[in-house]
Amino acid sequence: MAFQSLNLIEPILKALAKEGYTNPTPIQQQAIPLALKGHDVLGCAQTGTGKTAAFSIPIIQLLAQQKQRRPGIKALILTPTRELAIQIDESIAAYGSFAHIRHTVIFGGVSQLHQTNALKKGVEILVATPGRLLDLVNQKFIDLRQLEFFVLDEADRMLDMGFIHDVKKIIALLPPKRQTLFFSATMPPEIQKLADTLLKNPKTVEVTPPSSTVEKIGQKLYYTNKSDKPKLLLYLLEKEEIDTALVFTRTKHGADRVVKALLKEGIKAAAIHGNKSQNARQNALNGFKSGKLRILVATDIAARGIDIDELANVFNYDLPNIPETYVHRIGRTGRAGNSGIAISFCDGETLKELKEIQKLIGKTIPVIEKHPYPMAAGSIEKPELPKARTSNPKRRFQRR
Numbered sequence: 029m030a031f032q033s034l035n036l037i038e039p040i041l042k043a044l045a046k047e048g049y050t051n052p053t054p055i056q057q058q059a060i061p062l063a064l065k066g067h068d069v070l071g072c073a074q075t076g077t078g079k080t081a082a083f084s085i086p087i088i089q090l091l092a093q094q095k096q097r098r099p100g101i102k103a104l105i106l107t108p109t110r111e112l113a114i115q116i117d118e119s120i121a122a123y124g125s126f127a128h129i130r131h132t133v134i135f136g137g138v139s140q141l142h143q144t145n146a147l148k149k150g151v152e153i154l155v156a157t158p159g160r161l162l163d164l165v166n167q168k169f170i171d172l173r174q175l176e177f178f179v180l181d182e183a184d185r186m187l188d189m190g191f192i193h194d195v196k197k198i199i200a201l202l203p204p205k206r207q208t209l210f211f212s213a214t215m216p217p218e219i220q221k222l223a224d225t226l227l228k229n230p231k232t233v234e235v236t237p238p239s240s241t242v243e244k245i246g247q248k249l250y251y252t253n254k255s256d257k258p259k260l261l262l263y264l265l266e267k268e269e270i271d272t273a274l275v276f277t278r279t280k281h282g283a284d285r286v287v288k289a290l291l292k293e294g295i296k297a298a299a300i301h302g303n304k305s306q307n308a309r310q311n312a313l314n315g316f317k318s319g320k321l322r323i324l325v326a327t328d329i330a331a332r333g334i335d336i337d338e339l340a341n342v343f344n345y346d347l348p349n350i351p352e353t354y355v356h357r358i359g360r361t362g363r364a365g366n367s368g369i370a371i372s373f374c375d376g377e378t379l380k381e382l383k384e385i386q387k388l389i390g391k392t393i394p395v396i397e398k399h400p401y402p403m404a405a406g407s408i409e410k411p412e413l414p415k416a417r418t419s420n421p422k423r424r425f426q427r428r
């Protein structure tokens with residue numbers, strides 16, 4: 029199924045084509061038509077399923093189709109973390125670029141000045157985390173009385189993170205006549221209760237969470253030193269007989285450095301990242317898809333929208349600092365029932381990231397101990413061993 033069959037308006041189709049998306053994901057196929065018809069939607073879906081577009085696209089379309097776009101905040105998207113808020117706002121910027129939707133994002137932990145200035149200019153879609161939203165409502169920078177659309181994103185995480193009271197306070201401020209889209213990866217009783225009070229005759233849409241897709245993906249972890257990562261990559265490409273792979277780095281320079289190291293060894297590789305022109309990116313992608321390039325190195329932003337069938341191997345050359353990104357990245361392999369391998373490198377600087385990722389996926393990634401570039405001793409946090417009562421073996425012997 030193509031996006032064309034979802035009755036989307038031209039400015040949105042154009043924006044999706046620009047993003048490189050051709051087909052809607054299952055959650056998008058289900059949720060977009062329902063939301064466009066004005067239904068409340070209860071979506072069971074995790075990050076990584078394409079849920080952001082599933083709720084953003086219908087809102088952008090319904091706003092764009094309004095004959096008179098009166099001032100005031102028309103849509104509120106409430107999400108638990110700053111990272112998610114930024115990602116959602118970036119998605120709205122992308123999907124709404126040709127519909128000229130005014131949007132902004134607010135979150136705590138930073139000065140509010142930039143945010144209040146943006147609000148003063150007029151905003152139709154507001155993406156927010158709960159604390160900062162309440163703060164700015166109390167300071168009268170935000171008026172939600174014109175609201176027509178409300179999205180509650182990651183409801184179960186709101187509960188886990190202790191935001192549920194703030195969420196309830198915000199809900200009390202919303203006009204009762206509105207369309208509500210409610211997304212949660214899981215439905216514990218308290219979240220079900222919240223959904224029941226928020227939604228009117230909702231249509232439920234559900235997709236297999238990526239964690240179950242993730243189950244099919246063989247995950248491996250190599251502890252190593254930052255400086256040894258190029259050598260470890262070359263070693264694994266050879267030893268594991270990996271023909272092609274998508275390699276993720278955190279920075280653009282990092283991506284260029286990996287490509288340089290691979291080219292030096294005669295491995296055909298190219299990088300795609302924000303500093304490359306659209307043409308250079310497309311050429312690299314085409315080269316990879318056609319098999320001319322063995323390795324494609326990408327940053328997360330640049331990798332958005334890349335849809336490569338039968339991608340067997342993903343390397344997390346640098347672990348991402350947002351744990352959900354790990355699920356997105358490795359979800360690029362093992363698609364359409366294929367099994368995939370995701371190999372991650374962890375150096376002394378990314379132990380914290382590893383911990384967060386393992387917490388999110390609810391499992392420990394199997395460690396491959398035997399390889400020629402292990403992490404320098406002492407860098408891996410090991411559980412402390414109980415201290416021996418005495419360090420003098422002789423005395424212990426005497427006591428016996």
Ligand code: AMP
Nearest residue numbers: 049051052053075076077078079080333
């Ligand atoms: P989300 O679950 O909304 O965080 O989206 C997960 C990732 O999939 C993001 O990187 C999106 O940019 C990407 N994405 C969303 N919809 C599509 C689509 N229809 N085709 C390809 N990529 C998509």
